Amino acid sequence: MAFHDALQVAAAIAARAPSSHNCQPWGVGWATDAVTRRTAAALLAAGEPGGRAAESPDGRSAGTAAGAPDVRLGGTPDGTPDGTPDRAPDGTPDGASAGSGRVPSRRSEYLVLALDRARELTALPAHATEMLLSCGSHGEILARALAAQGWRADGVRLLGPGATGGAPPFGGDRWPRAWEPLCLLRLSSAPASPGDLAALRETVGARHTNRGPYRPEAIDPGVLARLASSTTESALLRAQQAPGAPVAVRHLVGAPERAALAELVARHGGRDFAHRAAWRETHAYIRRDEAEAARAGDGFTLGQLFGELSPPRRLGMRAALAPATMRLLRHAGYDRFLARQLAAAVRRSPAAVALCFDGSDGSDASGRPGNPAGPGDFGGFGGRTPDAGSVLRAGAALAGYWLAATRAGLVLHPVSVLLQHEDVRDACERRLALPGRALFLSRLGYAVTAFPSSHRRSPSHALRRV
Secondary structure, rough: OOHHHHHHHHHHHOOOOOOOOHOOOEEEEEEEOHHHHHHHHHHHHHHHOOOOOOOOOOOOOOOHHOOOOOOOOOOOOOOOOOOOOEOOOOOOOOOOOOOOOOOOOOOEEEEEEEOOOOOOOOOOOOOOHHHHHHHHHHHHHHHHHHHHOOOEEEEEEOOOOOOOOOOOOOOOHOOOOEEEEEEEEEEEOOOOOOOOOHHHHHHHOOOOOOOOOEOOOOOOOOOOHHHHHHHOOHHHHHHHOOOOOOOOEEOOOOOOHHHHHHHHHHHHHOHHHHHHHHHHHHHOEEEEEEEOOOOOOOOOEHHHHHOEEEOHHHHHHHHHHHHHHHHHHHHHHHHHHHHHHEEEEEEEEOOOEEEEEEOOOOOOHHHHHHHHOOOOOOOOOOOOOOHHHHHHHHHHHHHHHHHHHOOOOOOOEHHHHOOOOOEEEEEEEHOOOOOOOOEEEEEEOOEOOOOOOOOOOHHHEEEEOO
């Protein structure tokens, strides 16, 4: 399939990646002109172990870059027929020599995964980690969807501070000002198994947060073991050839562990409602009804938060959750009441899961993260202050875990409030004896009732040609 078409299909699937508050803080730039492609190839080559020589991304010279005034996807990408290879000045396809007689190889394509600063959550410092996790999850699902169509990621480079030599790093004026580049992907033509795309689309479509009650039946240990191993089955990690797992997985299945978690939620779960800035930001994503949610393409309705509600209760909840009302109800203990409700749901769930950085990066007692192994390396995911590349890797692992859980018929309900405040997170890690810095914590089980999925923005909003 032509890359242009494959990218649009993949973007529609990846649009359903998990994100805090369903804020969808990601962007993807597709390098389509010669200058941008040359920049991408050089950056990727500079970050590869062993100093792999940069491939020539285009047959023509940098001075003949094609113009692309319409930077959103939907038409011909760079002046060539849709999805066909570029041609060198002598008319031969990119990668072939005139008169060589050999079959030309299809050129590599380059994508830049970015954080959209205009869509990120900012009320709490911990939201920075959540945004990177969301972007990593989106990138993982995008890479899987492209691989299922014959375009496999075979190179990844973290774009850390200074990697691009200034802004805008790609595409000049076509690069959105609010986008911060996170990593660069190179994709090349590769065989795809029939049925992979349909299976991935079905799984991603079925994956969503379920905040309802879970059946009490225990989860088979074999299923849990397969879920734990799923964090290493990453399209992005394979492309980077990164050793080991990006996260440690801890399942909480014993009654004492689950009781301890429920107690932590009951004690601290009201913090989100009591924190004025955090609750104001959260409330801004609560949509009045399905119609408003569909128009916005983000956030969630009261039904997606609390399940099916009668009209009177919906009106009452809408009034009670308003920031001005919440400030008053806090004095009556309403935030603690909501925390106890969540704690009860945690206590009745058969399991919970924590994904943690396992501290294997060589961090010292000062809490400074260890140094990555080299430019563009995604290592260094331990310590108290994980770097951006480490969190992106963890986001990719989270996507793999959640998709594996969905295939196993399981649902998740993140309990993010325990990780959004440093003192609470530290208490949680100590009480539950977690293997490292926790980055994701969730209920896990078999749903009693289905919960509606959230609306998503059009994939075209997050795609640009650069």
